Amino acid sequence: MLSPRKRHVGALLLPCIGMSLVASFAVLALAGCGAMAAKNSYSGPQPASPYWRDEAGVYAESPKPAPVSGKMERGLVAGATGGDEAVAQPAAIERKIIYTGAFWVDVYDVKQAQDELVRWVGEQGGYMEQLAANRLVLRIPADRFPSVEPKLEAMGRIDDSLTDIRAQDITAEYYDVELRLKTKRDYLASLQKLLDAAGSLKDKLAVQKEIASVVEEIEVLEGRLRLLSQQVALATVTVTFRLATSGPKRTFQLPWEWLDLLGTEYLVD
Amino acid sequence: MKTTCTILLAAILLASSCVSLQTPDGYASRKQTGWHEYKAISTEGAVIAMRVERNEDKERGTLAYWTEASRKQMTLSRGYELQKEGEFTSGEGKGRWMLFGHKYKGVDFLYLLGLVVDGRKIYVLEATGEKETFEADVPRVVQAFGTLD
Numbered sequence: 001m002l003s004p005r006k007r008h009v010g011a012l013l014l015p016c017i018g019m020s021l022v023a024s025f026a027v028l029a030l031a032g033c034g035a036m037a038a039k040n041s042y043s044g045p046q047p048a049s050p051y052w053r054d055e056a057g058v059y060a061e062s063p064k065p066a067p068v069s070g071k072m073e074r075g076l077v078a079g080a081t082g083g084d085e086a087v088a089q090p091a092a093i094e095r096k097i098i099y100t101g102a103f104w105v106d107v108y109d110v111k112q113a114q115d116e117l118v119r120w121v122g123e124q125g126g127y128m129e130q131l132a133a134n135r136l137v138l139r140i141p142a143d144r145f146p147s148v149e150p151k152l153e154a155m156g157r158i159d160d161s162l163t164d165i166r167a168q169d170i171t172a173e174y175y176d177v178e179l180r181l182k183t184k185r186d187y188l189a190s191l192q193k194l195l196d197a198a199g200s201l202k203d204k205l206a207v208q209k210e211i212a213s214v215v216e217e218i219e220v221l222e223g224r225l226r227l228l229s230q231q232v233a234l235a236t237v238t239v240t241f242r243l244a245t246s247g248p249k250r251t252f253q254l255p256w257e258w259l260d261l262l263g264t265e266y267l268v269d
Numbered sequence: 270m271k272t273t274c275t276i277l278l279a280a281i282l283l284a285s286s287c288v289s290l291q292t293p294d295g296y297a298s299r300k301q302t303g304w305h306e307y308k309a310i311s312t313e314g315a316v317i318a319m320r321v322e323r324n325e326d327k328e329r330g331t332l333a334y335w336t337e338a339s340r341k342q343m344t345l346s347r348g349y350e351l352q353k354e355g356e357f358t359s360g361e362g363k364g365r366w367m368l369f370g371h372k373y374k375g376v377d378f379l380y381l382l383g384l385v386v387d388g389r390k391i392y393v394l395e396a397t398g399e400k401e402t403f404e405a406d407v408p409r410v411v412q413a414f415g416t417l418d
Contacts, residue, residue: 108348109372244348258322259342263349264373264380264397267316 096174096228099145099235102164106244107156110134113241120151126234138237145235156244174228181221188214288361288392290319291416293409315398317410319417322391332386336365339382343369349380357411360418361387366411370400379403383414392417 107113114136118128124147126140140148149165152158191214195207253260288306292298296309296317307319324330343349349369357364364385371378376399383394394417396410397403 109375112372112375115375253346254338254342256322256338258320258391258393259338262339262342262382262393262395263347264371264378267318267395267397268314268373 093171093175095169096171096232097142098166098168098170098228098231099142100164100166100168100237101145101148101235102162102238102240103149103152104159104162104240104242105152105156106159106242108244110241110243113155116155117151117239121237129236134241136239136241138239139234140237142233142235145237148235148237152239156241159242170228170232174225174232177221177225177228181218181225184214184218184221188218288319288321289416289418290317290394291413293317293406293413295406295409311398311402311406313398313402315396315403315406317394317396317413319392319394322393324386324389324391327388330386330391332363332365332384335384335386335391336367339384340367343367343380343382347371352379355411357383357415359385359392359415361385361390361392364392364394364414364417366394366414368407377401379407381407381410383411385417 105113114131114134117136117138118131121128121138121140124140124144126138126144128136129139130137149158149163188211191207191211195204195211198204198207290307292309296311296315298307298309302308302318305318305320307317309317324335340351340354344351349371351367352370353368355366357366362385364383366381366383369380369382371380378397379400381394381396383392385392385394394414396406398406
Protein backbone atom coordinates (compact mmCIF):
# COMPACT_ATOMS: atom_id res chain seq x y z
CA MET A 1 0.00 0.00 0.00
CA LEU A 2 1.59 3.23 -1.10
CA SER A 3 1.57 6.27 1.11
CA PRO A 4 -0.31 9.31 -0.23
CA ARG A 5 3.00 11.11 -0.89
CA LYS A 6 4.38 8.20 -2.91
CA ARG A 7 1.13 7.91 -4.84
CA HIS A 8 1.45 11.60 -5.64
CA VAL A 9 5.02 11.21 -6.94
CA GLY A 10 3.95 8.09 -8.76
CA ALA A 11 1.18 9.94 -10.54
CA LEU A 12 3.61 12.64 -11.52
CA LEU A 13 6.26 10.22 -12.73
CA LEU A 14 4.05 7.63 -14.39
CA PRO A 15 4.06 9.15 -17.88
CA CYS A 16 7.75 9.77 -17.54
CA ILE A 17 8.53 6.17 -16.50
CA GLY A 18 6.30 4.91 -19.27
CA MET A 19 8.31 6.86 -21.81
CA SER A 20 11.53 5.58 -20.33
CA LEU A 21 10.36 1.99 -20.43
CA VAL A 22 9.39 2.32 -24.08
CA ALA A 23 12.75 3.90 -24.78
CA SER A 24 14.56 1.20 -22.80
CA PHE A 25 12.76 -1.53 -24.68
CA ALA A 26 13.72 -0.02 -27.99
CA VAL A 27 17.34 0.35 -26.93
CA LEU A 28 17.45 -3.20 -25.51
CA ALA A 29 16.12 -4.55 -28.75
CA LEU A 30 18.85 -2.70 -30.60
CA ALA A 31 21.48 -3.94 -28.16
CA GLY A 32 20.39 -7.50 -28.75
CA CYS A 33 20.86 -7.05 -32.48
CA GLY A 34 24.19 -5.41 -31.85
CA ALA A 35 25.38 -8.25 -29.64
CA MET A 36 24.66 -10.72 -32.41
CA ALA A 37 26.48 -8.55 -34.88
CA ALA A 38 29.46 -8.45 -32.52
CA LYS A 39 30.21 -12.11 -33.07
CA ASN A 40 31.91 -11.34 -36.33
CA SER A 41 33.53 -8.10 -35.41
CA TYR A 42 36.47 -8.97 -33.15
CA SER A 43 38.62 -5.96 -32.64
CA GLY A 44 40.52 -6.74 -29.44
CA PRO A 45 44.20 -7.51 -29.17
CA GLN A 46 45.45 -10.09 -31.59
CA PRO A 47 47.48 -12.94 -30.14
CA ALA A 48 50.96 -13.41 -31.52
CA SER A 49 50.84 -17.19 -31.65
CA PRO A 50 48.49 -19.18 -33.84
CA TYR A 51 46.89 -20.63 -30.73
CA TRP A 52 45.34 -18.76 -27.91
CA ARG A 53 43.64 -19.72 -24.69
CA ASP A 54 39.93 -19.15 -24.65
CA GLU A 55 37.90 -18.14 -21.61
CA ALA A 56 38.01 -21.64 -20.24
CA GLY A 57 41.80 -21.64 -20.41
CA VAL A 58 41.88 -24.03 -23.33
CA TYR A 59 44.06 -23.33 -26.31
CA ALA A 60 42.02 -22.71 -29.37
CA GLU A 61 42.67 -21.31 -32.76
CA SER A 62 43.14 -17.58 -32.60
CA PRO A 63 40.12 -15.50 -33.44
CA LYS A 64 40.58 -13.89 -36.79
CA PRO A 65 40.01 -10.18 -36.88
CA ALA A 66 37.09 -9.19 -39.03
CA PRO A 67 37.89 -6.80 -41.82
CA VAL A 68 37.14 -3.37 -40.51
CA SER A 69 34.98 -1.41 -42.87
CA GLY A 70 34.40 2.12 -41.81
CA LYS A 71 34.53 3.37 -38.28
CA MET A 72 34.07 0.82 -35.51
CA GLU A 73 31.74 2.41 -33.05
CA ARG A 74 29.95 1.26 -30.00
CA GLY A 75 26.76 -0.42 -31.06
CA LEU A 76 24.17 2.01 -29.84
CA VAL A 77 23.20 4.89 -32.00
CA ALA A 78 21.90 8.06 -30.46
CA GLY A 79 18.32 8.94 -31.23
CA ALA A 80 16.95 5.42 -31.01
CA THR A 81 14.68 6.31 -28.13
CA GLY A 82 12.17 8.51 -29.87
CA GLY A 83 8.76 6.97 -30.40
CA ASP A 84 8.09 8.11 -33.96
CA GLU A 85 11.68 8.67 -34.98
CA ALA A 86 13.20 6.33 -37.49
CA VAL A 87 15.05 3.50 -35.76
CA ALA A 88 18.77 3.84 -36.51
CA GLN A 89 20.72 0.78 -37.62
CA PRO A 90 23.07 -0.58 -34.97
CA ALA A 91 26.74 -0.27 -35.72
CA ALA A 92 29.12 -3.17 -35.12
CA ILE A 93 29.73 -3.60 -31.40
CA GLU A 94 33.31 -3.60 -30.22
CA ARG A 95 33.96 -6.63 -28.06
CA LYS A 96 35.06 -5.88 -24.55
CA ILE A 97 37.61 -8.35 -23.26
CA ILE A 98 39.61 -8.32 -20.06
CA TYR A 99 42.99 -9.99 -20.51
CA THR A 100 44.90 -11.35 -17.55
CA GLY A 101 48.04 -13.43 -17.47
CA ALA A 102 50.10 -15.06 -14.75
CA PHE A 103 53.58 -16.32 -15.49
CA TRP A 104 56.35 -17.98 -13.49
CA VAL A 105 59.75 -17.37 -15.00
CA ASP A 106 63.12 -18.81 -14.00
CA VAL A 107 65.94 -16.31 -14.44
CA TYR A 108 69.53 -16.08 -13.34
CA ASP A 109 69.19 -12.63 -11.85
CA VAL A 110 65.79 -11.79 -10.36
CA LYS A 111 66.52 -8.12 -9.64
CA GLN A 112 67.89 -7.50 -13.11
CA ALA A 113 64.90 -9.29 -14.67
CA GLN A 114 62.43 -7.24 -12.65
CA ASP A 115 64.12 -3.98 -13.63
CA GLU A 116 64.21 -4.98 -17.28
CA LEU A 117 60.55 -6.00 -17.34
CA VAL A 118 59.33 -2.85 -15.59
CA ARG A 119 61.33 -0.75 -18.05
CA TRP A 120 59.92 -2.68 -21.01
CA VAL A 121 56.34 -2.37 -19.77
CA GLY A 122 56.85 1.38 -19.43
CA GLU A 123 58.02 1.50 -23.04
CA GLN A 124 54.81 -0.29 -24.08
CA GLY A 125 52.68 2.36 -22.37
CA GLY A 126 52.00 0.37 -19.20
CA TYR A 127 53.11 0.62 -15.62
CA MET A 128 53.99 -1.41 -12.54
CA GLU A 129 51.08 -1.76 -10.17
CA GLN A 130 52.70 -3.80 -7.45
CA LEU A 131 56.06 -5.26 -6.49
CA ALA A 132 56.14 -7.75 -3.64
CA ALA A 133 59.32 -9.79 -3.17
CA ASN A 134 59.79 -11.58 -6.46
CA ARG A 135 56.25 -10.97 -7.75
CA LEU A 136 55.43 -8.15 -10.13
CA VAL A 137 51.95 -7.01 -11.06
CA LEU A 138 51.95 -5.01 -14.26
CA ARG A 139 49.31 -3.21 -16.30
CA ILE A 140 49.92 -3.11 -20.01
CA PRO A 141 47.76 -1.80 -22.87
CA ALA A 142 45.55 -4.65 -24.05
CA ASP A 143 46.87 -4.52 -27.61
CA ARG A 144 50.40 -5.15 -26.27
CA PHE A 145 49.32 -8.12 -24.15
CA PRO A 146 50.26 -10.78 -26.74
CA SER A 147 53.85 -9.53 -26.72
CA VAL A 148 54.30 -10.29 -23.01
CA GLU A 149 54.92 -14.00 -23.36
CA PRO A 150 57.59 -13.66 -26.10
CA LYS A 151 59.30 -11.01 -23.99
CA LEU A 152 59.36 -13.30 -20.94
CA GLU A 153 60.58 -16.18 -23.08
CA ALA A 154 63.53 -14.06 -24.12
CA MET A 155 64.32 -13.28 -20.49
CA GLY A 156 64.29 -16.76 -19.00
CA ARG A 157 62.45 -20.03 -18.89
CA ILE A 158 58.67 -19.86 -18.48
CA ASP A 159 57.17 -22.59 -16.35
CA ASP A 160 54.36 -23.64 -18.67
CA SER A 161 52.71 -25.78 -16.02
CA LEU A 162 51.89 -22.63 -14.03
CA THR A 163 51.14 -20.24 -16.86
CA ASP A 164 47.57 -18.96 -16.71
CA ILE A 165 46.24 -16.74 -19.49
CA ARG A 166 42.62 -15.66 -19.53
CA ALA A 167 40.44 -13.63 -21.85
CA GLN A 168 37.19 -12.75 -20.13
CA ASP A 169 34.53 -11.49 -22.49
CA ILE A 170 32.50 -8.84 -20.68
CA THR A 171 30.83 -7.42 -23.79
CA ALA A 172 27.33 -8.18 -22.53
CA GLU A 173 27.95 -6.78 -19.06
CA TYR A 174 29.66 -3.68 -20.41
CA TYR A 175 26.86 -2.74 -22.78
CA ASP A 176 24.25 -3.64 -20.22
CA VAL A 177 25.79 -1.16 -17.77
CA GLU A 178 26.15 1.40 -20.54
CA LEU A 179 22.52 0.94 -21.53
CA ARG A 180 21.30 1.21 -17.97
CA LEU A 181 23.36 4.34 -17.61
CA LYS A 182 21.86 5.86 -20.73
CA THR A 183 18.35 4.97 -19.56
CA LYS A 184 18.99 6.55 -16.18
CA ARG A 185 20.36 9.68 -17.81
CA ASP A 186 17.29 9.93 -20.04
CA TYR A 187 15.11 9.44 -16.99
CA LEU A 188 17.05 12.15 -15.19
CA ALA A 189 16.51 14.53 -18.09
CA SER A 190 12.77 13.81 -17.94
CA LEU A 191 12.75 14.42 -14.22
CA GLN A 192 14.49 17.71 -14.68
CA LYS A 193 11.85 18.77 -17.19
CA LEU A 194 9.21 17.63 -14.74
CA LEU A 195 10.85 19.65 -12.02
CA ASP A 196 10.68 22.77 -14.18
CA ALA A 197 7.00 22.14 -14.84
CA ALA A 198 6.08 21.28 -11.26
CA GLY A 199 3.84 23.87 -9.72
CA SER A 200 3.57 23.28 -6.01
CA LEU A 201 6.45 23.09 -3.58
CA LYS A 202 5.30 19.61 -2.59
CA ASP A 203 5.60 18.40 -6.20
CA LYS A 204 9.02 19.98 -6.55
CA LEU A 205 10.28 18.32 -3.37
CA ALA A 206 9.00 14.94 -4.49
CA VAL A 207 10.71 15.24 -7.89
CA GLN A 208 13.92 16.52 -6.34
CA LYS A 209 14.06 13.50 -4.06
CA GLU A 210 13.65 11.22 -7.04
CA ILE A 211 16.35 13.15 -8.91
CA ALA A 212 18.77 12.70 -6.01
CA SER A 213 18.13 8.97 -6.04
CA VAL A 214 18.63 8.71 -9.81
CA VAL A 215 21.84 10.79 -9.67
CA GLU A 216 23.21 8.39 -7.09
CA GLU A 217 22.39 5.40 -9.28
CA ILE A 218 24.02 7.13 -12.26
CA GLU A 219 27.20 7.70 -10.27
CA VAL A 220 27.36 4.02 -9.31
CA LEU A 221 26.86 2.97 -12.91
CA GLU A 222 29.46 5.48 -14.14
CA GLY A 223 31.94 4.10 -11.62
CA ARG A 224 31.27 0.54 -12.75
CA LEU A 225 31.60 1.51 -16.41
CA ARG A 226 34.85 3.34 -15.70
CA LEU A 227 36.25 0.30 -13.90
CA LEU A 228 35.26 -2.05 -16.72
CA SER A 229 36.76 0.31 -19.29
CA GLN A 230 40.05 0.41 -17.39
CA GLN A 231 40.13 -3.35 -17.07
CA VAL A 232 39.54 -3.71 -20.79
CA ALA A 233 42.07 -1.05 -21.78
CA LEU A 234 44.86 -2.40 -19.60
CA ALA A 235 45.60 -6.08 -19.27
CA THR A 236 46.86 -7.32 -15.91
CA VAL A 237 50.04 -9.37 -15.96
CA THR A 238 51.46 -11.05 -12.88
CA VAL A 239 55.02 -12.28 -13.19
CA THR A 240 56.77 -14.27 -10.50
CA PHE A 241 60.48 -14.56 -11.04
CA ARG A 242 62.36 -17.49 -9.56
CA LEU A 243 66.08 -17.89 -9.36
CA ALA A 244 67.18 -20.45 -11.91
CA THR A 245 69.33 -22.99 -10.13
CA SER A 246 69.68 -25.59 -12.81
CA GLY A 247 70.04 -25.58 -16.52
CA PRO A 248 67.34 -23.85 -18.46
CA LYS A 249 67.91 -25.63 -21.73
CA ARG A 250 69.07 -29.12 -20.86
CA THR A 251 67.73 -31.78 -18.64
CA PHE A 252 70.94 -33.67 -17.88
CA GLN A 253 74.10 -32.93 -15.98
CA LEU A 254 77.54 -34.16 -16.93
CA PRO A 255 78.93 -36.36 -14.16
CA TRP A 256 82.17 -34.43 -13.58
CA GLU A 257 81.77 -32.36 -10.48
CA TRP A 258 84.47 -29.87 -11.41
CA LEU A 259 82.33 -28.70 -14.32
CA ASP A 260 79.60 -27.76 -11.85
CA LEU A 261 82.08 -25.64 -9.95
CA LEU A 262 83.02 -23.42 -12.87
CA GLY A 263 81.88 -19.82 -12.97
CA THR A 264 81.99 -16.49 -11.24
CA GLU A 265 79.81 -17.68 -8.36
CA TYR A 266 82.57 -20.03 -7.20
CA LEU A 267 85.43 -17.57 -7.64
CA VAL A 268 84.10 -14.42 -6.04
CA ASP A 269 84.05 -14.65 -2.26
CA MET B 270 93.07 -52.31 -1.51
CA LYS B 271 95.33 -51.95 -4.51
CA THR B 272 92.78 -49.69 -6.23
CA THR B 273 92.45 -47.51 -3.14
CA CYS B 274 96.21 -47.14 -2.92
CA THR B 275 96.40 -46.21 -6.59
CA ILE B 276 93.67 -43.57 -6.19
CA LEU B 277 95.35 -42.18 -3.09
CA LEU B 278 98.70 -42.05 -4.85
CA ALA B 279 97.16 -40.32 -7.83
CA ALA B 280 95.45 -37.82 -5.54
CA ILE B 281 98.69 -37.12 -3.70
CA LEU B 282 100.53 -36.71 -6.98
CA LEU B 283 97.87 -34.33 -8.27
CA ALA B 284 97.81 -32.38 -5.02
CA SER B 285 101.55 -32.05 -4.89
CA SER B 286 101.95 -31.25 -8.55
CA CYS B 287 104.13 -28.20 -8.70
CA VAL B 288 102.47 -25.90 -11.15
CA SER B 289 102.91 -22.20 -11.50
CA LEU B 290 101.36 -19.22 -13.21
CA GLN B 291 102.85 -15.78 -13.54
CA THR B 292 100.75 -13.15 -11.85
CA PRO B 293 99.88 -10.37 -14.30
CA ASP B 294 100.39 -6.70 -13.50
CA GLY B 295 97.68 -5.25 -11.33
CA TYR B 296 97.09 -8.53 -9.49
CA ALA B 297 98.54 -9.95 -6.28
CA SER B 298 98.56 -13.64 -5.46
CA ARG B 299 97.16 -15.13 -2.28
CA LYS B 300 98.50 -17.86 -0.08
CA GLN B 301 95.11 -19.02 1.14
CA THR B 302 93.68 -20.37 -2.06
CA GLY B 303 91.10 -22.89 -0.82
CA TRP B 304 90.59 -25.59 -3.39
CA HIS B 305 92.65 -23.77 -5.99
CA GLU B 306 96.34 -24.24 -6.68
CA TYR B 307 96.69 -20.58 -7.37
CA LYS B 308 94.67 -17.44 -6.84
CA ALA B 309 95.31 -13.76 -7.53
CA ILE B 310 93.15 -10.71 -6.96
CA SER B 311 93.17 -7.27 -8.58
CA THR B 312 92.48 -4.04 -6.75
CA GLU B 313 89.09 -4.01 -8.52
CA GLY B 314 88.20 -7.40 -7.07
CA ALA B 315 88.80 -9.41 -10.25
CA VAL B 316 89.99 -12.94 -9.50
CA ILE B 317 92.31 -15.31 -11.33
CA ALA B 318 92.41 -18.90 -10.17
CA MET B 319 93.84 -22.20 -11.30
CA ARG B 320 93.17 -25.78 -10.24
CA VAL B 321 94.10 -29.20 -11.56
CA GLU B 322 91.47 -31.84 -12.22
CA ARG B 323 91.91 -35.48 -13.08
CA ASN B 324 91.38 -36.57 -16.66
CA GLU B 325 89.85 -40.03 -16.29
CA ASP B 326 90.17 -40.98 -19.95
CA LYS B 327 93.31 -39.53 -21.40
CA GLU B 328 92.60 -41.04 -24.81
CA ARG B 329 89.12 -39.58 -25.28
CA GLY B 330 89.28 -36.74 -22.84
CA THR B 331 90.98 -34.39 -25.23
CA LEU B 332 91.24 -30.62 -25.11
CA ALA B 333 88.45 -30.48 -27.71
CA TYR B 334 86.23 -32.72 -25.58
CA TRP B 335 86.66 -30.71 -22.38
CA THR B 336 86.35 -27.41 -24.21
CA GLU B 337 83.03 -28.51 -25.66
CA ALA B 338 81.84 -29.92 -22.34
CA SER B 339 82.74 -26.68 -20.54
CA ARG B 340 81.17 -24.51 -23.22
CA LYS B 341 77.90 -26.41 -23.01
CA GLN B 342 78.01 -26.40 -19.23
CA MET B 343 78.38 -22.64 -19.11
CA THR B 344 75.97 -21.71 -21.89
CA LEU B 345 73.24 -24.32 -21.58
CA SER B 346 73.26 -25.08 -17.88
CA ARG B 347 74.43 -21.81 -16.42
CA GLY B 348 73.07 -19.23 -18.82
CA TYR B 349 76.43 -17.68 -19.63
CA GLU B 350 76.87 -16.16 -23.06
CA LEU B 351 79.97 -17.06 -25.04
CA GLN B 352 81.53 -13.89 -26.38
CA LYS B 353 84.98 -14.86 -27.63
CA GLU B 354 87.30 -17.82 -27.71
CA GLY B 355 90.82 -18.54 -28.77
CA GLU B 356 93.95 -20.60 -28.25
CA PHE B 357 97.10 -20.16 -26.24
CA THR B 358 100.25 -22.11 -25.71
CA SER B 359 101.60 -22.91 -22.28
CA GLY B 360 104.48 -24.92 -20.81
CA GLU B 361 101.98 -27.76 -20.22
CA GLY B 362 100.75 -27.79 -23.78
CA LYS B 363 98.15 -26.13 -25.98
CA GLY B 364 95.18 -24.53 -24.36
CA ARG B 365 91.86 -22.97 -25.28
CA TRP B 366 90.21 -19.99 -23.66
CA MET B 367 86.60 -18.87 -23.74
CA LEU B 368 85.21 -15.54 -22.60
CA PHE B 369 81.64 -15.50 -21.30
CA GLY B 370 79.38 -12.64 -20.36
CA HIS B 371 76.72 -12.95 -17.68
CA LYS B 372 74.92 -11.15 -14.89
CA TYR B 373 76.00 -11.57 -11.30
CA LYS B 374 73.99 -9.80 -8.58
CA GLY B 375 72.54 -7.51 -11.22
CA VAL B 376 75.93 -6.45 -12.59
CA ASP B 377 77.51 -7.34 -15.92
CA PHE B 378 80.39 -9.75 -15.37
CA LEU B 379 82.93 -11.44 -17.60
CA TYR B 380 84.15 -14.95 -16.95
CA LEU B 381 87.30 -16.21 -18.65
CA LEU B 382 87.90 -19.93 -18.74
CA GLY B 383 91.14 -21.51 -19.97
CA LEU B 384 91.75 -25.25 -20.32
CA VAL B 385 94.96 -27.17 -20.85
CA VAL B 386 94.90 -30.96 -21.05
CA ASP B 387 98.09 -32.84 -20.40
CA GLY B 388 97.60 -36.59 -20.18
CA ARG B 389 95.85 -37.30 -16.87
CA LYS B 390 95.68 -33.68 -15.88
CA ILE B 391 93.24 -30.97 -16.80
CA TYR B 392 94.43 -27.49 -15.89
CA VAL B 393 91.44 -25.31 -15.24
CA LEU B 394 92.29 -21.63 -15.45
CA GLU B 395 89.59 -19.17 -14.50
CA ALA B 396 89.26 -15.42 -14.14
CA THR B 397 86.31 -13.18 -13.48
CA GLY B 398 85.45 -9.59 -12.73
CA GLU B 399 82.98 -6.82 -13.36
CA LYS B 400 82.83 -6.18 -17.08
CA GLU B 401 83.47 -2.48 -16.69
CA THR B 402 86.88 -2.98 -15.12
CA PHE B 403 87.84 -6.52 -16.08
CA GLU B 404 87.37 -6.18 -19.83
CA ALA B 405 90.65 -4.32 -20.19
CA ASP B 406 92.45 -7.02 -18.18
CA VAL B 407 91.34 -9.90 -20.40
CA PRO B 408 94.30 -9.85 -22.87
CA ARG B 409 96.71 -9.68 -19.95
CA VAL B 410 95.05 -12.58 -18.19
CA VAL B 411 95.03 -14.71 -21.34
CA GLN B 412 98.72 -13.98 -21.61
CA ALA B 413 99.16 -15.09 -18.01
CA PHE B 414 97.37 -18.36 -18.85
CA GLY B 415 100.18 -18.92 -21.32
CA THR B 416 102.72 -18.84 -18.48
CA LEU B 417 101.31 -22.03 -16.99
CA ASP B 418 104.23 -24.26 -16.26
